[in-house]
Amino acid sequence: MIPVKGFSGKKVAVLGLGRSGLATARALQAGGAEPVCWDDNPAAREAAEGEGLVCSDLRRHGAFENIATLIVSPGIPHLYPMPNPVVAAATDAGVPVDNDIGLFFRSFAGPEWHNYDTPPRVIAVTGSNGKSTTAALIHHILTEAGRDSQLAGNIGRGVLDIDPGGDGSVVVLELSSYQTELARALTPDVAVFTNLSPDHLDRHGGKGGYFAAKRRLFAEGGPDRAVIGIDEAEGAFLAGQLAEGPSDDRVIRISVARKLTGPGWQVFARKGYLSEYRKGRQTGSIDLRDIKGLPGAHNHQNACAAYAACRSLGLAPRVIEHALHSFPGLPHRSQIIAEADGVTFVNDSKATNVDSALKALSAFKKVRWICGGLEKEGGLEALNGAEGHVIKAYVIGREAAGFAMQLTADAQVCTTMTAAVEQAMADAQPGEVVLLAPAAASFDQYDNFEQRGDDFTAEVKKRL
Structure with missing residues (x-):
């Protein structure tokens, strides 16, 4: 642990009690500060209180009296598209806003x-x-x-x-x-x-x-x-x-x-x-x-x-x-998960935007491409630059049909990962790559890109 310096004897508000928020509260405590914690999720507050941390509703009027600074977790907006109400209250009270990186x-x-x-x-x-x-x-x-x-x-x-x-x-x-x-x-x-x-x-x-x-x-x-x-x-x-x-x-x-x-x-x-x-x-x-x-x-x-x-x-x-x-690569990032009958299976679930998916596609010559999900701003036109690498696209997600219509490559609407993997494996020939590179966020069907990648991996391995 890195004890936080400069706040000994002072109250420091901590907004967000995920991994970084809890670590921040502990490090503040170790440095002699008094962390005052809040998370809108009752389960997160309960976990913090179980460690002996003090939770207090930072949304209430006067919550920032005697607070030296507010430490905000990464996912909480402070300016755009609009500030979190707690961040706005700290700003109005003249309380500085920082994060764990600044404290580090x-x-x-x-x-x-x-x-x-x-x-x-x-x-x-x-x-x-x-x-x-x-x-x-x-x-x-x-x-x-x-x-x-x-x-x-x-x-x-x-x-x-x-x-x-x-x-x-x-x-x-x-x-x-x-x-x-x-x-x-x-x-x-x-x-x-x-x-x-x-x-x-x-x-x-x-x-x-x-x-x-x-x-x-x-x-x-x-x-x-x-x-x-x-x-x-x-x-x-x-x-x-x-x-x-x-x-x-x-x-x-x-x-x-x-x-x-x-x-x-x-x-x-x-x-x-x-x-x-x-x-x-x-x-x-x-x-x-x-x-x-x-x-x-x-x-x-x-x-x-x-x-x-x-x-x-x-x-x-x-x-x-x-x-x-000797570098093994990272999970969900151009990760080779299996090779069978001359076909390579690659999990790049982290390719959540068009640019990263385009780069993943360009890494292989003959691709059976599993894509789709919660589309981001900007459209998919740039992906058509890699169509020479794509034999066929297998589109998943709740809006799979709309996603597929934007692709110039041959595309099949599969909606689910199960259907996409099953069809791609049935079609794949030796020398080809079955690649998950969604070019979209996962939140329409999964909690995160890791869960999506794990689902792809499980569907492939149960068929080998």
Whole structure:
């Protein structure tokens, strides 16, 4: 646990009592603060009270008298599409609003660090797609290299639930836009921006607000090194804003769209080969084509980002290459769940938006595509760019018929996962891939994308 500093003897309100909220309340208590907790869910309040935490209705008049700050869980809106009433009440009362990420960055460092040969480092990863895989891959590389590493944030453990930093240790954080937009302190040593595509636009008031939330990770604290994916205009703009000039190697540009040249520091992947250039000279190269845990160009982008982050900590290219080959991939993200009779079955339930689904489709040549669900803003037109990879689409979800009508590929309305898997397996031929890449949210039929991916996996395995 990381005890929260700066609030000893003060009352701190905690809104939302899920994983991060409970960890925050415990860490506040450990730092000498008095957490005052609230969640609209009675079961969540009961669980908190079972741990001895105090719950008080933060919606009542006068609830923010003598409250030092309000800590908000990631899923609770503070501005768009409209503020949560509790957040609005705190704002009206002049009470600062923060989250667990902000508390972590103000509390992680300790006086014992003066005795360390190498102070602990924090690598923070954000972006629209690939941030979970990139963060997990960085953690895997560091662990394989014998470095003390912890994975936390939007993946792994809550940030305040991890162990204090040791000599030479590294904390790898995956941070969503919900987390970066509100944190009052953001001071990573290395910050990574994978890419940007439209997502959560209602929460951020449009694409500009979404990018601004991501950009805060780089603008607020000024990381020692910034790893920036520049295949979108926003990433290229961000890299230009951070660099003092073409040779400023504090910014490491990454790409899977083109070869990068120039006097700075670049990492790019083309035709399955990762290359590192520094000061105009090649300093590293890795063949990514046979790494099963990282299929497709989107995973090659993740590999470039992880490679660059680890190189910034001084790891040798060959050490990183060795670790890449043992990376198993993440559940629900281009996860190979079975191979039978020449057919490969891949679970990419995390492909909840059009861009991530397009990248998943592009990773394979002959695809039986299971897709559909709760459609997001922007339509599905971009998916038709991958129609050359799709033999047939099998559409699930309550609005499967409407979803199917937007596809140019041959599409069959299946509605349920059971029907889609059954038909796709009946049709599949050797050399083909049955891929779940929904391009939609799961909430019309499932509680979350993990449950959807587990259902796909179970349906496949019971037929093998």
